[in-house]
Amino acid sequence: MWGAMLAGKNILLIIGGGIAAYKVLELIRLLGKSGAKVVPVMTKAAEEFVTPLSVSALAGVPVRSALFNLEDEAEMGHIQLTRDADIVVVAPATADLIAKMANGLANDMASTLLIARNKQVLLAPAMNVAMWGNAATTRNVATLREDGCAFVGPDEGDMACGEFGYGRMAEPDAILAAIEARFSEGPLRGKRILVTSGPTHEPIDPVRYIANRSSGLQGAEIARALVALGAEVDFVTGPAEAARPEGANVIEVETALEMAAAVEAAGKQDVAIFAAAVADWRVANTSESKMKKSAGRAFPELELIENPDILATVSQRSTGRPSLVIGFAAETNDVIENATAKRLRKGCDWILANDVGGERAVMGGPDNQVVLISEKGAEKWPWMSKKQVAEALALRISEALT
Numbered sequence: 238m239w240g241a242m243l244a245g246k247n248i249l250l251i252i253g254g255g256i257a258a259y260k261v262l263e264l265i266r267l268l269g270k271s272g273a274k275v276v277p278v279m280t281k282a283a284e285e286f287v288t289p290l291s292v293s294a295l296a297g298v299p300v301r302s303a304l305f306n307l308e309d310e311a312e313m314g315h316i317q318l319t320r321d322a323d324i325v326v327v328a329p330a331t332a333d334l335i336a337k338m339a340n341g342l343a344n345d346m347a348s349t350l351l352i353a354r355n356k357q358v359l360l361a362p363a364m365n366v367a368m369w370g371n372a373a374t375t376r377n378v379a380t381l382r383e384d385g386c387a388f389v390g391p392d393e394g395d396m397a398c399g400e401f402g403y404g405r406m407a408e409p410d411a412i413l414a415a416i417e418a419r420f421s422e423g424p425l426r427g428k429r430i431l432v433t434s435g436p437t438h439e440p441i442d443p444v445r446y447i448a449n450r451s452s453g454l455q456g457a458e459i460a461r462a463l464v465a466l467g468a469e470v471d472f473v474t475g476p477a478e479a480a481r482p483e484g485a486n487v488i489e490v491e492t493a494l495e496m497a498a499a500v501e502a503a504g505k506q507d508v509a510i511f512a513a514a515v516a517d518w519r520v521a522n523t524s525e526s527k528m529k530k531s532a533g534r535a536f537p538e539l540e541l542i543e544n545p546d547i548l549a550t551v552s553q554r555s556t557g558r559p560s561l562v563i564g565f566a567a568e569t570n571d572v573i574e575n576a577t578a579k580r581l582r583k584g585c586d587w588i589l590a591n592d593v594g595g596e597r598a599v600m601g602g603p604d605n606q607v608v609l610i611s612e613k614g615a616e617k618w619p620w621m622s623k624k625q626v627a628e629a630l631a632l633r634i635s636e637a638l639t
């Protein structure tokens with residue numbers, strides 16, 4: 238593992254004003270333990286949630302907060318802070334801070350540092366579920382991704398406001414893993430890789446949906462293997478059972494349409510891997526209310542329409558196509574022949590094909606046997622754990638990029 242390289246690193250930690258600020262105390266402790274030096278900056282609002290004294294005590298250096306501190310400003314303190322940093326981490330990244338960054342505002346110490354930065358930025362968003370889902374926040378996050386900012390979280394869960402959903406800040410250990418991943422010296426360092434994973438759920442009515450047996454394990458293992466080699470991974474996952482990969486930027490979706498939108502919003506990538514078992518069809522005549530059975534009535538008929546083919550869309554982009562696009566093919570017969578035709582039809586570079594109709598269960602199981610189809614032909618890999626398949630694929634990718 239190339240990793241955990243935080244000793245001596247200088248982390249400029251910008252603390253926004255949200256209830257999640259209390260979790261940042263634990264993050265500072267974890268960073269200190271891993272040998273990093275934390276320089277904390279708090280917004281005025283952050284000081285309402287945790288005291289500068291607690292932050293300073295844990296970081297071992299005073300908190301920076303006022304923009305015009307004469308002593309510091311004599312040496313252009315705010316510019317110097319970003320020059321000295323190895324990375325800028327924003328946690329909690331509130332809707333307000335995200336909006337300021339996306340629009341280049343600079344009216345306090347935190348936002349001024351962010352616009353004056355010349356280092357990579359990692360944001361850990363935290364806000365109410367409706368604020369995270371708001372169109373303006375979605376636009377601002379897309380802009381920041383486009384600008385090269387990385388994200389960790391938010392997670393789904395109970396919120397301090399009593400609501401449930403996405404918006405809860407990633408846990409401190411997940412933020413630490415995401416920071417460590419940025420300093421990995423693996424061969425995929427600096428590469429941005431998209432991975433889709435898991436099944437999609439296509440609603441029929443408010444309580445029913447069409448799904449498939451994908452556990453999301455192969456996709457999660459691929460993301461982990463890529464993170465371990467130093468890649469920056471955007472992991473777009475449907476409602477999968479498998480644990481989410483640490484150190485990746487996890488984007489949760491439910492339907493194929495949401496997955497397609499998330500892939501578009503993820504921005505430019507060097508490599509894209511489509512491990513998701515996307516539903517080919519969705520229900521056109523979804524019902525707003527629960528469908529009822531009643532004696533003598535005909536069975537409801539589901540009208541299906543085709544979902545967009547995300548892999549084919551990305552493979553056939555005229556601009557901004559990743560230099561390596563990898564698809565999966567789940568086949569039940571004539572695996573090599575079908576997958577070879579699928580590679581050409583979809584326009585991707587490689588296909589990892591597997592036989593899902595054999596005796597050993599691949600979908601939902603721990604192991605996999607794949608055939609790598611590329612322009613050079615078909616190469617059959619032995620039965621391996623999904624983790625080993627992922628590691629072998631990650632190495633292949635790093636070889637192909639160098």
Ligand code: CTP
Pocket residue numbers: 433493511512513514515516517544545546547548549563564565566567579
């Ligand atoms: N895929 C996708 N978007 C879809 C359907 C599939 O991105 N709407 C991707 C999958 O993630 C996988 C690849 O396409 O990487 C193969 O999908 P598969 O369902 O096997 O292929 P199909 O095009 O559906 O062909 P067929 O049904 O004939 O097997």
